Amino acid sequence: MYKTDVCILGAGPGGATAAxxxxxxxxxxxxxxxxxxxxDKVCGDALSGKVVNELRRISPELPALFSHQREQLPSWGIHFISPGGQKLSVPFKYNYKPEQDAPAGYISKRLDFDNFLVDQVKQHPEITLLESMDITKYERQQGGGFILSGKNGDQQIETRLLIVANGAQSGFTxxxxxxxxxxxxxxxxxxxYYKGVQxxxxxxxxxxxFFKDFLPGYFWVFxxxxxxxxxxxxxxxxxISSKKxxxxxxxxxxxxxHPELQRRFNGAELVGDIKGYGLPLGSKKRSLSGDSYMLVGDAGALIDPFTGEGVSNAMISGCWAAAQAILCLEQQDFSAxxxxxxxxAVYNRLWKELKLSRQMQKLLNYPWLFNQVASKATKNQALAETISCMFNDIDLREKLKQPSFYFKLLFN
Incomplete structure (x- = not known):
């Protein structure tokens, strides 16, 4: 039986960041x-600028350390391909210079990124990492806290505070x-995973x-x-249910x-299996805590509703969970x-962004509007720059939910 003040379930980005x-x-x-x-962790494998910021919050040298990892690619932006076939290219930083600027984002398999964070964990004697321990039962203690057990029912961990970061399928959640x-x-x-995509x-x-015959879904290539x-x-x-x-x-x-995909995947090889996963979206507020526990990342349904990104929000919530845990220990108060x-704290940081992403998600119900925005932006550098800035500036992104923005766009 391990006894601890703080136990973190899940050593992915949210749990590792909290630790x-x-x-x-x-x-x-x-x-x-x-x-x-x-x-392995089934994921899109894209790491946004927010992830880079969270690495820096853990330790200033971590972004540079990660940039030297062999198993990553620096990424400089996003191509949005509209239902009408228009390509809207949105750099993470306008007028970027790859030879001079530090990358705003990366692409790295979760196998490698998560292991990078766990390697940082292993360097800290304050953190006891227990691998290959599947916790399936959670019993509240009369005086507060939890006793955690595995499938065989053996009691394994007694903790006063539980930080739950064990993903979208969390039984605790x-x-x-x-x-x-x-x-x-x-x-x-x-x-x-494919090899040889052109x-x-x-x-x-x-x-x-965003193919017209697959809306409101999307197809990605990273x-x-x-x-x-x-x-x-x-x-x-x-x-999916309504369309069967x-x-x-x-x-x-x-x-x-699709002609373009058909050409680009000609000769490409599927490596391994096609794997499925679920994404609990942060498109509504939920209760993220209770007596002696906090929910972090996917376990708290904090995934961006438009992009599907979850790593950065997991790390952000993991950081706040650690800050709250310190307060709980100082005050000896673990109450709901x-x-x-x-x-x-989590929703002060994330809710405005999550709400706007929900609005953008709803735009997929209006493919003609998406086509118009993409068409105009490909011909108008000022508009393209504005849209690029919107992905890094929440106040600018507010314009996306204002009808006047689209009226001016379509009729000017």
């Missing part, structure tokens, strides 16, 4: 994962915190294709080191029949009321 911030403050914790690292999957706020995705972007822009590409599709679960779609068949159909400060 590293606790260690910075001199607080010890148990970090528990059912896997042994390095391990469903059975103890009471967060349920809602089709309107849940996305299903597939991911595959015409990947020279500056490693990621591609999001370059990876070694000539590989992460290829996948995502769509709201409610839309088989995602795998749809993904393979688009590769085989005291823990509300965590919910407030």
């Amino acid at each position: 590293l911030h606790l260690a910075k403050k001199g607080a010890s914790c148990l970090l528990v994962d059912k896997a042994v690292f390095p391990r 469903r059975h103890i915190a009471g967060l349920q999957q809602e089709p309107e706020h849940y996305c299903a995705g597939l991911r595959a 015409d990947l972007d020279a500056d490693n822009f990621i591609e999001l294709h 370059p990876l080191p070694g000539g590989f590409a992460n290829v996948g599709v995502g769509m709201l679960s409610s839309a 779609l088989n995602l795998k068949k749809e993904m393979l159909r688009m590769i085989a029949t 009321a005291f823990m509300q400060a965590y919910d407030k």
